[in-house]
Amino acid sequence: MLKNKLLFISPLVVILVIALFGLTLIPSVQQKPKNLPIALVNEDIGAVIPQQGKVNMGNTITNMLKKNTTSTDGEVSLVKWINVESKEDVLKGLDNQEYYGALIIPENFSQKQSSLMTSKPEKPEISLLINQGMNPAAANLTSQMLNTMGDNLENGIQTQVLQGLAKQNVSLKVNQLTLLTDPLQVNVENVNGVGTASMNGSAPVALFQPLWMSSIAGAVVLFFVANKLTFVNRKQKLYAMLTQVLAGTVLSLVAGFGLAWISDLLGIQISNFMDISLFLTITYFAFFLLITAVLSWLGMKGIPIFVLILFFGAPLLSMAPEMMSTFYRDYIYSWLPMRFMVEGLRKLFFFHQGFSFSGTTSILLWIALGSFFILVLSVLKVQGSASDKGYYEEKKARATKG
Incomplete structure (x- = not known):
């Protein structure tokens, strides 16, 4: 065997095979999500607030989301927000696999948020839709991003309301204080779900x-x-x-x-x-x-x-x-x-x-x-x-x- 040249070539063959099939790992190792299409629906009609006039918090939120996810250093952004007119249109797009998820702001969002500063507060709501069947990995990533955005919105609303009350030197009542600890209702819904017997969608x-x-x-x-x-x-x-x-x-x-x-x-x-x-x-x-x-x-x-x-x-x-x-x-x-x-x-x-x-x-x-x-x-x-x-x-x- 020691006289056979193949014996000494075998390590090179092994290295070449490992290198060749090692290349198959590159896509999984270098995953870098970019331009994930997520629908954004703003149905908020706004509200009139004393001493401030008409405000539309839905517009403020959508502008903030787009600004925070827009790349300024030349790199491709993580999320590609797509404006959609209504929830019905979003559901059609989700069924056609156009979006990995959606964020929906209802028409009474500004009214309910402004009510947090009154004696009859109501908790504003947003809806997060996750297109679970489109791709398991992308759906999980979308769910994490949208939930993080929901937490950030909740913290922002809490800060904004407290600052407004402080300027008006208004003392909080018990029902207001209770709502301000959790001022935003986030409704999460999985659309086109993968169920429990599909190998987690794979x-x-x-x-x-x-x-x-x-x-x-x-x-x-x-x-x-x-x-x-x-x-x-x-x-x-x-x-x-x-x-x-x-x-x-x-x-x-x-x-x-x-x-x-x-x-x-x-x-x-x-x-x-x-x-x-x-x-x-x-x-x-x-x-x-x-x-x-x-x-x-x-x-x-x-x-x-x-x-x-x-x-x-x-x-x-x-x-x-x-x-x-x-x-x-x-x-x-x-x-x-x-x-x-x-x-x-x-x-x-x-x-x-x-x-x-x-x-x-x-x-x-x-x-x-x-x-x-x-x-x-x-x-x-x-x-x-x-x-x-x-x-x-x-x-x-x-x-x-x-």
Whole structure:
């Protein structure tokens, strides 16, 4: 063994493998959220305060929030506030996955805040909506930020009211003092909740790996079966390819319905078994055709491509695009075919949307169609250095001799 050069090269090989797959950790380590879209609804109509005129605390709060989250040092801000007219519009945007959360100031906010300085105080309220199903990590971050903002608003209101009372030299009554210890009612609501049986909202990502690996396995097995056949003309090769696709369709049904059944058996909440099974079936079929198309041109040399896609793509699937670096978001995540699977499953799991052939499903079908076209073209490719005619004549002679 000491005379074998591979023995001394092995440490270098280990270092290269560690370095290569260590790169897959970069997106998770360097998470830096930026421009998280959060809706801001200000329905406050204002109030008239003696000696001050009309005030609108809703406008004051919105201006303060935007100022505090706007970057002044050239860096991208953490939050991207989006003005929305009403709560109804916000709910539609949350269902369409446009916002990770929302802050809503009701129309009587100024009136109730000004009442804190009177003998009949009323506690003002704000509503915080968290779009929990959109992305677990981003939802948790949004919840922390909005709750911190609520605490800061409460402290600000308390300070403002006490300063106003001090200027007027007004003594506090018991009911006022009680309210001033907690002068703001913050109502937090999770929208499109992930429930208690969805692996904390990560079920769509968790289902990707078994489906991806099984699609690789199915494509490789059928590739070996087709590769052992002897063709005497292109027509036979085309028939074999179509049979391969037909077999892949059967595998898709087995994988789609099988994975949904196993997930349900393991306790993952499957909201609609048929819808999720059909979507997984189409997803498997798209992945199967994509892998088969590559194998038809590159052979087994193409397998490392899909293994690398798995290792480099899997960490990104659990992240929100706003939490990725520009490079990973634009040049890796945007080109991952499996992201359409995760996005489609999120809609089915958490956004109460049924199966349809639009949206992510249509994209997966286009991937399948494009892969099928590339697969058909492989039937026409020239084999080796000989012409097709010579190649098939040689195959025919070998088959006859055999």
